[in-house]
Amino acid sequence: MAAGDASISRREVLTGTTAVLGGIAGCTTTLGTRGSTPVSMLAAGSLNNALENGLKPRVDATLQVEAHGSAEVARLVAAGQKDPDVVSVSDLALFASPLQPPWFAEFATNAIVVAYNADTEGGQRIADAGRDGWYRPLLGGEVALGRTDPDLDPLGYRTLFVLELASRFYDADADLRDAIPRRRQVYPETQLVSQFETGAIDAAITYRNMAVERGYDYVELPAEIDLSDPAYADNYATATYELPSGMVVEGGVVNYASTVRHESPAVFDVFDAHVTGDYLTDFGFTVPDDYPRFTGNVPDRVTN
The missing domain is CATH 3.40.190.10 (Periplasmic binding protein-like II)
Incomplete structure (x- = not known):
């Protein structure tokens, strides 16, 4: 370094x-x-x-x-x-x-978590799916999801890392990194969780502290995919993203x-x-x- x-x-x-x-x-x-x-x-x-x-x-x-x-x-x-x-x-x-x-x-x-608004139907779907199935309502288009731009923000590319790792961890039928993200889901990091208050989103893939400080419920993800545990650093590093500058970043704690x-x-x-x-x-x-x-x-x- x-x-x-x-x-x-x-x-x-x-x-x-x-x-x-x-x-x-x-x-x-x-x-x-x-x-x-x-x-x-x-x-x-x-x-x-x-x-x-x-x-x-x-x-x-x-x-x-x-x-x-x-x-x-x-x-x-x-x-x-x-x-x-x-x-x-x-x-x-x-x-x-x-x-x-x-x-x-x-x-x-x-750590990365899936925060949700329990007062919306989409948010309740995330809550009901829980730690073992949170991704299923996202695949089905039943939840308005928010995330950040991976070209501007580590949370954005870490969201993609989590989806990629989750595909393998859950042995999902789909490539979650390819199937779930849509451009309309992208918000600035400083405005992401506040979109719950406007009704624009039901759930957000975000940092735990951002959910905690706003008082929103969240699904805590397994350590194998939430980018929080040094014991899984080698596994995290299997996911990568190339920034517009050409720099390639890899998953990590x-x-x-x-x-x-x-x-x-x-x-x-x-x-x-x-x-x-x-x-x-x-x-x-x-x-x-x-x-x-x-x-x-x-x-x-x-x-x-």
């Missing part, structure tokens, strides 16, 4: 940052002064609610969050169209290419990673709270005991 091979695992990070960074050129912000120079973050859409309602109240800096599908986040930064202080994506493969930061921190994991692009005391204060904060579990993410896990040429001020 371009970011390097070194890996550090610890939860006590970023202490003493203010003293170390106090002399950085151009830094006029006093750490702890809300309303001072803002910190900008470009992030995965699935993080948006947690950042806006979980992280913002926990930091002193004025935090400006912009959220998109992670592939779009990576494209915007790599093309020079966005220049945020912090970048957080839902697939660290995007840090191998196209972003290639010198270091990053893995800070949370997730859902992982979130973040890096700092512009250093200042306020930025590192936000980064610290972002990758170590207990707000993540409050919003439905899973934080393994050894996270945050650092890779690459990590600044001393981050790991000491």
Whole structure:
């Protein structure tokens, strides 16, 4: 990986940052002064609610969050169209290419689920089919499904991975990856689950945290296909997708990673709270005991 091979695992990070960074050129912000120079973050859409309602109240800096599908986040930064202080994506493969930061921190994991609106007929069909048969109503066209664009968003291509893996796991009569997806099902990641409220969809293939934070019921998928369990990483990797750039991504455990692009005391204060904060579990993410896990040429001020 371009970011390097070194890996550090610890939860006590970023202490003493203010003293170390106090002399950085151009830094006029006093750490702890809300309303001072803002910190900008470009992030995965699935993080948006947690950042806006979980992280913002926990930091002193004025935090400006912009959220998109992670592939779009990576494209915007790599093309020079966005220049945020912090970048957080839902697939660290995007840090191998196209972003290639010198270091990053893995800070949370997730799982793919099938969320549904129990108040609709289609949603109830998903509920009745349950963990062993959720795909059957989707094949029969009995459910209005929502998903995200695989060209813009890891959730989009992970949806295709899950369908491909499910075809084999359930020994289905059809190729679910080919039979279920339709273009009309595609919504932006930041708007996907809210389509339940408009009545546009009955169900959505989404991250668990997105269902949890909206209070929607969901079918928990077997670990063999939900992209959550490292024990099945080799199986997940059998599914692939080619992005418009020509980059081929393969299935793997859902992982979130973040890096700092512009250093200042306020930025590192936000980064610290972002990758170590207990707000993540409050919003439905899973934080393994050894996270945050650092890779690459990590600044001393981050790991000491």
